[in-house]
Amino acid sequence: MEDAELTREVVEKHLSTLGRSGQSFAYQFLTVPRQNLKNVSILSEYTHLRKLELPYNKIKDLSCVSHMPNLIILDASHNELSTFFGFQPPKYLKEVNFSHNQISEMKDLSAYFSLNKLILDYNSITEIKGVEKCSSLIHFSIAHNKISRISGLNNLPLKHLCLGTAADRGNLIKKIENLHTLRALQFLDISSNRIHSLSGLQNLPLLGSINFESNMISEIKEVSYLHDILLLRELNLKRNPVQEQPDYRMMVIFLLNRLTELDELAVTAVDKVTAVNKYDPPLEVVAARDHMTHMVYQHLQPQVIFDSTLPSLDAPYPLLILTGPQACGKRELAHKLCQDFCDYFAYGACHTTRGPYFGEEDGSDYHFVLEEEFQNMIRMGRFVQTMQYGGHWYGLSREAIESAAREGLACCVHMEIEGVYSLKNSYFEPRYILLIPTSTEEYISRMKARGLYSNAQIDTAVSRIDLYVRVNREQPGFFDSVIPSDNREEAYMRLKQIVEDFLGLHEQGAEGDRTRVIPDSSSQGENGEALASQKVEVNPADTDSMNYWNKVQARLTPQKTSAELASIHRKKQMLREALMGKSPGVYPQLFKRHAHTAPSLLGPPSQPGASSSLMPSFGRPLSDRIEDSSSEESRASSGLSVHSSAGALSAGSPAEGLDAGSGPKVEPLDISVLGQNLESLKDPLESGLTPDAPRSVPEQASPTPLTTSPGRPGSNAKPILPPIPSGRKGDTPSSRQSLTGQ
Template sequence: MSVSVQQAPTAALSSCQTLRNPSGPRSQGDPNTTLLTRSPPPEGDELTATEEEVEVEGDKQTEMEDGKLTEEEVANHLSSLGRSATGLHHIYQFLSLPRQNLKNVSILCHYVHLQKLELPYNRIKDLSCVSHMPYLIMLDASHNELSEFFGFQPPKNLKEVNFSHNQISAMKDLSAYASLSKLILDYNSFSEIRGLEKCSSLTHLSIAHSKISRISGLDNLPLKHLCLRGNLIKKIENLHTLRTLQVLDLSSNRIQSLSGLQNLHFLGSINLESNLIREIKEATYVHDLPLLRELNLKRSPVQEQPDYRLAVIFLLHRLTHLDEQAVTAEEKVSAVNKFDPPLEVGAARDHMTHVVYQHMQPQVIFDSTLPSLDAPYPMLILTGPQACGKRELAHKLCQEFSDYFAYGACHTTRGPYFGEEDGCDYHFVLEEEFQNMIRMGCFVQTMQYGGHWYGLSREAIESAAREGLACCIHMELEGVFSLKNSYFEPRYVLLIPTSTKEYISRMKARGLYSNGQIDTAVSRINLYVKINKERPGFFDSVISSDNREEAYRALGQLVKEYLGLEEQGAGGGEHTRAAPDNTQPDVSGEPPAAEKVEVSSADSFSRNYWNKVQAGLTPQKTSAELASIHRKQQMVREALMGKSPGAYTQLFKRSVHTAPSLLAPHSQPGPSSSLNPNVGRPLPDRIEDSSSEESRASSGLSMHSSAGALSVGSPSDGLDAGAGPKVDPLDISMLGQNLESTKDHTESGLTPDAPRSAPERVSPTLTTSPGRPGSNAKPVLPPIPSGRKAAEFGPKP
């Protein structure tokens, strides 16, 4: 028997699918299709149809057992009918023969028009037939027994080749494959990458699970996807020229560092699973990659680090997937709040920590610094970057104005610098002791800077307050944010260097700071400037610290205006204290001249500053609010006059103190004053009894300390300290103001409800508070009053 092939007019049709049935529909009207036909058997050698089919099937089975590809099998697996490269004929472009146990595919030499050839999962060792396919674009010969690398003449349009899972051990020069764009060589035995220098179109290269120990031979390739998974690579190197690389897979290697990826600015995905990366700080090498979105560090020692995930998310805030898990917005916020919280967040946490620990301790009343209703305890805070002269100016200020200020020494865990004294500049403690103090609720605010803890203890403020002095403290910006959350309302003065060069030279001259510390300090100058620019009123005053003497002169001038001592300092040659509070006013009821100067200057300073801030930030009080305030004042006056003692007696009922008061106010001389021992005529019995009863009842809310001495407009300013056993009145400025007003009307024969012919005259020594201390509703504090030592308020001989 013989089998003949009917040839088409041109050789171009040899790659068309052959048909078993020549009379089928594909042969009719299709002159360009090659048909496989049989020649008629010669005479005398006729075979039945059944015998012929058995013979053909037997031949086919024999060929397949030998692994030889037949035309019949080719015909069964051709697909994708289309036009030839010349466009003149219809041909089948794709041939796929997976898992056919093929060894010999030499018959494919006649199928010259194939564009895609897939021969995976066979036993092929020779692919020389590909040399006859000039139009071939895609070749898949994976999972075979190839040992030769590209053992065929290069088709000029070959773009994608898959030689994975073969037995190839060496790469050769592929300069002739200029169109090659995708090359997959996984699971072979390569030990070196070579021969790809001229592959100017190669964008996808995968050589996974081989024996490569070093990355090389990839210079200036236009790679976008590089996979070197499962090799013996220990270091990321020679990738800096891959400017277009987007996806990098180096999993299952022996890499210990991410160094070498810094300049790959198009890199969006990095897979380093199952490597030897141990430190979180390695992520800093890829911190500046703007397009990095995916990072995989699974099964690496770095995952054992505490807070590993949040730390990596914080360093690489652009990530959308970490270790094949999506990065949520909540995780990004948590990472920032944990490792670099905004100043407000850190201050809020610090404040909450100290409040909670203070409440956990046994109840302690800090008598001198409790917030009052008329004015908070006065404090002065000097803030600015490191080594700007805060501490030096604070010491100098407290020495010159020793009657008004006392230095508040903070606690720190760092060691003392040259010349620093324990207890004078700082309280130097160990970190363990510092943490114990936090848990004991000893601090008002704490912060970390330069790896050390700093904290302002309540005792440091109390020690100054017990002496009747305002506290002067210096701290960094974080401490200012924390202190603003407390009920203290200090004045904040910013000391800022304006010459960076001079600031750096001064720090270097001290010889106490490393280059890193100097760089950090310089970088924080812009932070202070930004806060001052974006938050008007955050600092009460800003002073340049380039020249320390000029800075102190400016600070001193500011404090004199603050205390109302400017005119006194000019007249006397040196600053003097204001007139003692026990000085009696003249017969006309006006305060002494010195006192008037002090109060007028201080009130003017505060009033001007308050008006500026009030105009831009704080709404004016409505008529309803003013009416409410007036009603409350009326109730206070009635209570003090004894017209409604029941409710107030129950409200302020406390144990009676018999010790003489340190805060005895001065009363105006007159026939109706019963509180001045020099005046012989007492008030009527009813008024005397009710007033005394209310004073004794309210004394339970006042502390036997110097707090009143530091409050502006204290109602105690009108009593004589030597009047015998008396008790402290309420520390309420409005109450004191209305008490004086009530006394004036009582002397003139008017009652609180009687009509008034003229506006009431309020004592100039009293100032009204714009808001309750600690509510952050009062942007401007009252001036620091005249400091008085506690001993000066004792009974007179």
């Protein structure tokens, strides 16, 4: 088509929207696209126009606009304009589109004070200027020009700024600068430039959408510059090198968790939860994972029930946990408590991969192990819980708890709150005492005085005080007691008092003449809950005190909820039914264990060496192994291959005389013999006895003196409940004999 001149006929054909103009009516809109128009001077006669659209023509001169004082919208895109606003400013001109022209330079537009929207895409402009005084400009687009610096936009009320176009070449901008005064900015397109960093966008509080496609962002950490833009919902980083980073999307979603769209893909709630659980899991999630890990690894090991240390079917080993931020004094207090209450508590030394501080001895504060050994222990199912603190692993092993239990003592452990969360998932029901610094200054100076910690470590420890305080505030009952730890003596006095309360213990008479005051069995609810008001004295030599252990446990265990009580009731019911031959569940198996293992029923226990027959090589024929496993001897001295919950059912350990590398190997229970043994146990049960009901001495007594089996778990030489009414290691042989009926 040839170049054309706009004629009156053509104009009249394209006029529209009749409206009042002064005293008369006139057409106000003219749209003449794609006519190859070069000369539009005739428009000087159409002074009433308010909207003029002439896109896709060949116009070079727009001086006619000077005669349109009422013009509001001008679209001269896709023409051949090289002059920037080559006309007198119409007073109300609001929107101008000069995109796809040949403009190379911007000029002063201060006379265009109504200008609201200016589009200059696809020109050859090298510098943004002339708009500084356009105090109404809220939409400015200058994509695909030759801009190399962001400038000339200071303090404009811009809401929408476009400096690039994802579809094509944007500009030549290398860094984000001079945008900080654009406090109203909501949308920024800066795609297809050469920008390496997102720095410079920090102070744009209303920014909701950023298109950064086709730039040169390569580090995920760059998105942290956007972290404080609270309204940011859409971010496009497509075609940036950062996309190659492993886990890019999840990490960005985690860092900018308010996004609803990333790289033009919706960010779902599931994405957000997954990202948080991956990169900053809540304590509950960390604990659940930790617990699951140890349960899985424990279950991968052959399971053994060491009934010699099981307090009862329902009661896990007693545990006292001192928790609080690092260096709050809990370790010191734990040691002192175990010293002063050595009849009740043994210090549970955790394992750690950190090196010993000066003066720390292996096995006394911690078991210091290498990372590889620690990981190996995890895989061997040796831990009840683990956590990483300050780049080191810490873990409480089953063995730490059981070795205390073997001595008839509760295990006292100190740990961080993550460990508490993890233990709360486990079968154990410890008492938790929080030791919390109330004076930050004192806490800091104490840490500094120890000379062990860097400033960063101190900062971390201090910042965690809030975590403890928050948990204590938001989850009443999470800790059984809270003690300010600023003054060690006072803290210890308080701790001592609390522990004595837990144990129902009173100092009576001279030092060393302690009388334990614990709830009478008759004052306990059916499910072991302590009725604190009624107390009886316990004489260590009194055979009625066989349930001493249970009573200590009841004291250390928080009151059960009604749901827990109902569950326990159900379990007991199952047990009764099983023993009556109604159900072959796991409880009859547990009970059968006693039938087989109790020496009074099966004769003397096997010697330690005999346990090798309990560890058949897997290469042997199955029939042999079955035969072995059904032999009286093997059953008498083995545990059971039963999957368990943490705590009551324990994996073997070197201390237990089992192969550390492979763990104890035991045959599965032979169900066929279960029935017979259940029969033999019916009578006691029908007479109202349950495994955790108090028993008379002859029922529990072992024909083998305890001294022949020094409390080795799994030896099954002891009765089910450890006959240690005084609960201490210092029992005299005579008192033991009287307890065991020997």
